[in-house]
Amino acid sequence: SSIMEIENLTQNVLNAHRQTCQFRFEDLQLLRWETFTRNEVYSYQRKSMEEMWERCAWRITDAIQYIVEFAKKMDGFMQLSQNDQIVLLKAGAMEVLLVRMCRAFNYQNNTVFFEGKYAGPELFKSLGCGELINNFFTFSQNMCTLGLLEPELALFAALVLVDSSRPFLQEKDKVEQLQKNLELALKNLMRKSHREGILVKVRKTKPLDSKLSPIK
Ligand SMILES: COc1ccc2c(n1)CCN(C(=O)[C@H]1C[C@@H](CC(=O)O)C1)[C@H]2C(=O)Nc1cc(F)c2c(c1)C=CC2(C)C
Numbered sequence: 776s777s778i779m780e781i782e783n784l785t786q787n788v789l790n791a792h793r794q795t796c797q798f799r800f801e802d803l804q805l806l807r808w809e810t811f812t813r814n815e816v817y818s819y820q821r822k823s824m825e826e827m828w829e830r831c832a833w834r835i836t837d838a839i840q841y842i843v844e845f846a847k848k849m850d851g852f853m854q855l856s857q858n859d860q861i862v863l864l865k866a867g868a869m870e871v872l873l874v875r876m877c878r879a880f881n882y883q884n885n886t887v888f889f890e891g892k893y894a895g896p897e898l899f900k901s902l903g904c905g906e907l908i909n910n911f912f913t914f915s916q917n918m919c920t921l922g923l924l925e926p927e928l929a930l931f932a933a934l935v936l937v938d939s940s941r942p943f944l945q946e947k948d949k950v951e952q953l954q955k956n957l958e959l960a961l962k963n964l965m966r967k968s969h970r971e972g973i974l975v976k977v978r979k980t981k982p983l984d985s986k987l988s989p990i991k
Pocket residue numbers: 797831832834835838875876877878879887888889890891892899908911
């Protein structure tokens with residue numbers, strides 16, 4: 776692909792990302808030291824497992840819808856077969872959400888934005904899945920150490936989604952072509968900002984450990 780095509784794809788992905796993030800990065804940053812008081816944490820911890828799951832499931836479902844919109848605005852994604860669009864979103868939407876959530880994560884006090892303020896892992900105690908929550912916070916910490924800027928995060932999220940190694944793809948070569956263009960776009964962006972050194976780290980950070988067996 777020509778450099779023009781790559782530049783256009785970069786701009787398209789940045790716009791798609793900006794138009795489909797529920798919160799602007801600047802706004803999330805402004806709130807990062809607004810943490811829940813001890814009493815507010817207690818009131819969350821006293822909620823039933825059902826109520827807490829209901830709230831979190833709603834937030835996740837909502838956020839995933841925005842990621843579907845992100846995919847639909849990405850040049851090349853809608854040109855894939857509908858089967859492959861569904862295969863990529865089913866396999867990757869949650870991983871893109873985890874990548875996006877690092878924008879709303881304060882690694883200095885290990886808190887994440889939740890319902891208006893920043894919460895630590897202890898707030899989610901009543902969910903009864905401390906292991907999963909701790910993995911989520913550890914992942915967010917690792918994502919933050921990459922120090923990706925918003926445009927780099929947008930292209931990284933696009934690459935998490937457009938992954939030609941996902942099982943059940945019908946037109947793998949078409950997905951591969953789009954993936955290669957996105958890889959060139961991210962390399963091009965990093966080179967321009969003289970930060971290509973990060974790419975080595977990025978390649979190692981697979982969003983979710985593939986050994987995570989689906990909850991039986
Ligand atoms: C892209 O980055 C982000 C980061 C955080 C959030 C969003 N997006 C989406 C909207 N959001 C909200 O809280 C909504 C604002 C609304 C209106 C209001 O009250 O202000 C309520 C956040 C959210 O969902 N946090 C969240 C969900 C969740 F399931 C978990 C954790 C954190 C931590 C562990 C688990 C249990 C996995």
